[in-house]
Amino acid sequence: MDREPADLLAERSPSRILLSVLDGLGDVSLPELEDRTPLEEARTPVLDSLAARSELGAMVPVSPGVTPGSGPAHLALFGYDPLRYRIGRGVLSALGIGFDLRDGDLAARINFCTVDSSGVVTDRRAGRIDDGVNRELVEALSGIGIEGVELFVRTVKQHRACVIFRGEGLSDELADTDPGLVGRRPVQVEPLSPAARRSAEIVGRFVQRAKEVLSDRSPANMLLLRGFARHVSLPSMRERFALDPAAVAIYPMYKGVASLVGMKVLGVEPETLEAQVRACALALEQGHDFVFLHHKPADSAGEDGDCARKIAAIEEFDEALPSLLDLGFDVVAVTGDHSTPCPMKLHSWHPVPLLVHSENQRRGYASGFSEREALLHGALGVFPSKDLLPILLAYAGKLGRFGA
Amino acid sequence: MDREPADLLAERSPSRILLSVLDGLGDVSLPELEDRTPLEEARTPVLDSLAARSELGAMVPVSPGVTPGSGPAHLALFGYDPLRYRIGRGVLSALGIGFDLRDGDLAARINFCTVDSSGVVTDRRAGRIDDGVNRELVEALSGIGIEGVELFVRTVKQHRACVIFRGEGLSDELADTDPGLVGRRPVQVEPLSPAARRSAEIVGRFVQRAKEVLSDRSPANMLLLRGFARHVSLPSMRERFALDPAAVAIYPMYKGVASLVGMKVLGVEPETLEAQVRACALALEQGHDFVFLHHKPADSAGEDGDCARKIAAIEEFDEALPSLLDLGFDVVAVTGDHSTPCPMKLHSWHPVPLLVHSENQRRGYASGFSEREALLHGALGVFPSKDLLPILLAYAGKLGRFGA
Numbered sequence: 001m002d003r004e005p006a007d008l009l010a011e012r013s014p015s016r017i018l019l020s021v022l023d024g025l026g027d028v029s030l031p032e033l034e035d036r037t038p039l040e041e042a043r044t045p046v047l048d049s050l051a052a053r054s055e056l057g058a059m060v061p062v063s064p065g066v067t068p069g070s071g072p073a074h075l076a077l078f079g080y081d082p083l084r085y086r087i088g089r090g091v092l093s094a095l096g097i098g099f100d101l102r103d104g105d106l107a108a109r110i111n112f113c114t115v116d117s118s119g120v121v122t123d124r125r126a127g128r129i130d131d132g133v134n135r136e137l138v139e140a141l142s143g144i145g146i147e148g149v150e151l152f153v154r155t156v157k158q159h160r161a162c163v164i165f166r167g168e169g170l171s172d173e174l175a176d177t178d179p180g181l182v183g184r185r186p187v188q189v190e191p192l193s194p195a196a197r198r199s200a201e202i203v204g205r206f207v208q209r210a211k212e213v214l215s216d217r218s219p220a221n222m223l224l225l226r227g228f229a230r231h232v233s234l235p236s237m238r239e240r241f242a243l244d245p246a247a248v249a250i251y252p253m254y255k256g257v258a259s260l261v262g263m264k265v266l267g268v269e270p271e272t273l274e275a276q277v278r279a280c281a282l283a284l285e286q287g288h289d290f291v292f293l294h295h296k297p298a299d300s301a302g303e304d305g306d307c308a309r310k311i312a313a314i315e316e317f318d319e320a321l322p323s324l325l326d327l328g329f330d331v332v333a334v335t336g337d338h339s340t341p342c343p344m345k346l347h348s349w350h351p352v353p354l355l356v357h358s359e360n361q362r363r364g365y366a367s368g369f370s371e372r373e374a375l376l377h378g379a380l381g382v383f384p385s386k387d388l389l390p391i392l393l394a395y396a397g398k399l400g401r402f403g404a
Numbered sequence: 405m406d407r408e409p410a411d412l413l414a415e416r417s418p419s420r421i422l423l424s425v426l427d428g429l430g431d432v433s434l435p436e437l438e439d440r441t442p443l444e445e446a447r448t449p450v451l452d453s454l455a456a457r458s459e460l461g462a463m464v465p466v467s468p469g470v471t472p473g474s475g476p477a478h479l480a481l482f483g484y485d486p487l488r489y490r491i492g493r494g495v496l497s498a499l500g501i502g503f504d505l506r507d508g509d510l511a512a513r514i515n516f517c518t519v520d521s522s523g524v525v526t527d528r529r530a531g532r533i534d535d536g537v538n539r540e541l542v543e544a545l546s547g548i549g550i551e552g553v554e555l556f557v558r559t560v561k562q563h564r565a566c567v568i569f570r571g572e573g574l575s576d577e578l579a580d581t582d583p584g585l586v587g588r589r590p591v592q593v594e595p596l597s598p599a600a601r602r603s604a605e606i607v608g609r610f611v612q613r614a615k616e617v618l619s620d621r622s623p624a625n626m627l628l629l630r631g632f633a634r635h636v637s638l639p640s641m642r643e644r645f646a647l648d649p650a651a652v653a654i655y656p657m658y659k660g661v662a663s664l665v666g667m668k669v670l671g672v673e674p675e676t677l678e679a680q681v682r683a684c685a686l687a688l689e690q691g692h693d694f695v696f697l698h699h700k701p702a703d704s705a706g707e708d709g710d711c712a713r714k715i716a717a718i719e720e721f722d723e724a725l726p727s728l729l730d731l732g733f734d735v736v737a738v739t740g741d742h743s744t745p746c747p748m749k750l751h752s753w754h755p756v757p758l759l760v761h762s763e764n765q766r767r768g769y770a771s772g773f774s775e776r777e778a779l780l781h782g783a784l785g786v787f788p789s790k791d792l793l794p795i796l797l798a799y800a801g802k803l804g805r806f807g808a
Binding site for chain 1: 763806
C-alpha cells in the first residue's frame with residue numbers, strides 16, 4: 001500500500017503525546033438545556049481555560065454523514081484511514097473480549113438462539129440468557145474438535161459469544177448463517193467465492209456439531225454466526241509513525257483496537273479514571289512517547305439518552321485533567337471518537353470537538369471547549385479524524401520536512 | 405469502480421428529503437449594496453428564521469477554484485463526484501431537450517452559423533435566428549441518411565440545436581468543428597484517437613451533407629459541431645442510495661440531469677414556483693422520498709448582471725418556502741448549484757451557501773441565511789458539494805453504521 005506523508009516523515013524524539021478520548025463526546029442542541037449540548041452545559045473550568053490557550057477543531061470520523069462503529073472511529077484517531085484499513089465484526093468481537101488473535105485467524109460472532117422442533121428460529125437472542133448460562137454453553141461447545149483447525153469459543157455477553165478458527169488458508173468470504181428474522185431456519189454456511197469452499201465446510205461442520213451439543217438445552221438450543229472476518233495484522237504505530245505507544249483503557253474493545261495497531265496495553269486497577277491517570281504516569285516512566293487514554297462513560301450515557309449522566313462524565317474528566325496535565329506531556333489532545341447524541345441514543349456522524357494543547361500555537365480564539373467553539377472558533381478547522389495523528393506528531397516535533 | 409461509503413450504507417426508510425436548489429445562488433460583495441451580496445440584501449424572513457434553527461455550511465461545487473457547468477454542479481448535489489462521473493456537453497444538450505438518449509449514443513451540440521462564399525465563418529450564431537427558422541433547418545437536416553447509423557437532429561433554441569448518432573462502436577474522441585472565431589473556416593472533423601476514425605468519417609459525412617442542405621439558406625447556411633459526447637448510463641440514485649427520487653424542474657437541462665441519475669421527472673403546469681410546490685406535494689403523495697426542486701431565476705439574473713432581479717428571485721423563493729415546509733419533509737436543504745456573481749455575469753467557483761434543517765442538529769449558530777453566515781457560522785463547515793447527499797441521508801436516518 002502507498003505510504004502517507006506521516007509514514008515517510010515520522011522520526012523519533014523524546015517528546016510525549018497524550019491522546020485522551022472521551023468516547024461519544026459530541027452531541028447536539030438539547031431543548032431541555034436551552035439548546036446547549038452536554039459539553040456546553042457541563043461545568044468544565046479546566047477544559048475551558050485550556051481551550052483559550054489551545055487550538056480547537058472539529059473532526060469528521062469517517063466521511064461526511066457517515067456514522068462509525070467504535071473500531072473504525074478509533075482507528076481513525078490512531079492515524080489509520082478507516083476506509084482503507086477495514087476490520088471485520090468478528091475480529092472486533094474477538095478483540096473486544098481480549099482474545100489474542102493471530103494473523104490468519106477466522107473469527108465470527110455467535111448469537112445463541114431458540115429454534116422450534118422443526119428447526120425454525122423463534123427467538124434470535126434466546127431470551128437474552130444471562131452470562132452464566134452463556135459460559136456453560138461455551139464450555140460445552142469448547143469440547144468440539146474439527147479436523148484441520150484449532151477452535152476457540154468465548155463468551156461475550158448475554159446471548160452473544162464468538163468463535164475463532166485457527167488454521168492454514170482460512171477465508172472470511174462466508175455468508176452469515178443468521179436469517180435475520182424469526183420464522184426462518186438458520187442459513188447453511190455458504191462460500192462467497194471458490195477460495196472459501198474449504199472454510200465453509202469447516203464452519204459448516206462446527207455448526208452441525210454445535211447443533212447436536214445444544215439440542216437438549218433451553219432456551220438457547222442453537223446458534224447463528226455473523227460477521228466472518230479474517231484477522232490480518234495492521235502495520236504498527238511504531239512501524240508507521242516511529243512511536244512507542246501505550247493504551248490506558250478499561251473496556252476490552254478499546255484495548256483490542258489499541259493492540260491491533262501495536263500499542264502496549266497497560267493494566268488499570270481499580271477500574272477508575274484515577275487509576276487510569278496513574279497508568280498514564282507509569283506509561284511515561286516506561287518510556288512510552290504516545291499514550292491513548294480512553295474514557296467510556298460519556299458514550300454509555302449518550303446511548304442511554306441520559307443527558308445528566310453525560311454531563312457528569314464530562315465533569316469527571318475535567319476534574320481529573322489537572323493531574324493528567326501535571327504529568328508533563330508535550331502535546332495533549334482531548335477529543336471523542338464520534339458523537340453519541342443523547343436524543344438519538346446512538347453513535348452519529350456529527351463532527352467531534354477537538355482540543356490540542358502544545359507550544360507554538362494560535363491561541364486566544366476560543367472562549368471554552370464545546371461543539372460551538374470547536375466548529376466556529378477552531379484554529380484547526382474541520383477535518384477528517386485520520387488527519388489528527390500527523391498534527392499531533394507535528395506539534396511533538398516528530399515529523400520531518402516534506403521536500404527541500 | 406469502488407463504491408463509496410454512502411453506497412454501501414444507504415438503506416430505505418419512510419423519511420423524506422427536500423433538496424431545493426436556487427440556481428446560481430452564491431454571489432460576491434457588491435459595492436452598490438454596501439458590500440452585501442444579493443442574498444444578504446434580499447428580505448428573507450423565512451430563510452433567516454430557519455437558519456437559526458438549522459445547520460449552515462458552504463459547499464465547493466467541484467474543487468477549489470473550479471467553476472462548474474450546470475451538469476457537473478447538479479451531479480455533485482445528487483452525490484455524484486463530478487470528477488468521477490463526467491457528462492459531455494453534447495449529452496447534456498440532448499438531455500436538456502428531453503431526448504431519450506440510449507447507452508452508446510454519440511451526441512454533439514450544433515451552432516447554426518453564417519459563412520461567406522469562400523466558406524469563412526462571418527457569424528458563429530447566424531444572427532441568433534429564431535426558433536421557428538431553427539425548426540425548419542432541423543426539419544431539412546433530418547432528411548439526411550448516413551450509412552451505419554441512425555441520425556436525430558433536434559432544435560434547442562435560437563441558433564442552437566443538437567445531433568445524435570446512434571450505432572455500434574461510436575467514439576466521442578472527436579475535435580470540435582467550431583473554429584471559435586469568425587474569419588476562419590469550420591474545422592474538419594478530426595479523430596483524437598485511432599479508435600475514433602470511423603466515427604470521424606461518419607460525422608464528417610453528416611457535416612458534408614448538412615453543408616449541401618443548408619447552402620441556399622440565409623443567414624444560417626452552415627453548422628458547427630461542439631462537445632462530442634458518448635452517453636454512458638450512470639448508476640441510479642435508487643441503486644446507489646436506495647432512494648425513490650423525483651425532480652420538480654421547469655428547464656429541460658435540469659430535468660435531463662435529474663433523469664440521468666434515475667429521478668422521476670414530474671410535470672409542472674403552469675411553469676411557476678407555485679406549481680412547483682404543488683408538484684412537490686404530488687411527489688410525496690406518489691411515495692417519493694427524495695424531491696429535487698430546481699428554481700432557475702437567480703442564475704438567469706446573475707448571468708444578466710441584474711442584481712435587483714436576483715434579489716427578487718431569492719425573495720420569491722422565501723415567500724414560497726412556508727408552503728414547502730408545510731409539506732412535512734423530514735430533512736430540508738436549501739442551497740445553490742454554484743455561484744453566479746452579478747458583476748461577473750457568469751458561473752463562478754465561489755463556495756455556495758447551504759442550509760440543512762432537520763432534527764438532532766447544532767442550532768443557534770447563525771443569525772440568518774447568507775454567504776457570510778454560511779462561511780463563518782456554519783456547523784457543517786466548508787466541504788465539497790458531492791458530500792451533501794450522504795449528510796442528507798444521515799439526517800433522514802437512511803445511512804447505516806460503518807463498521808462495528
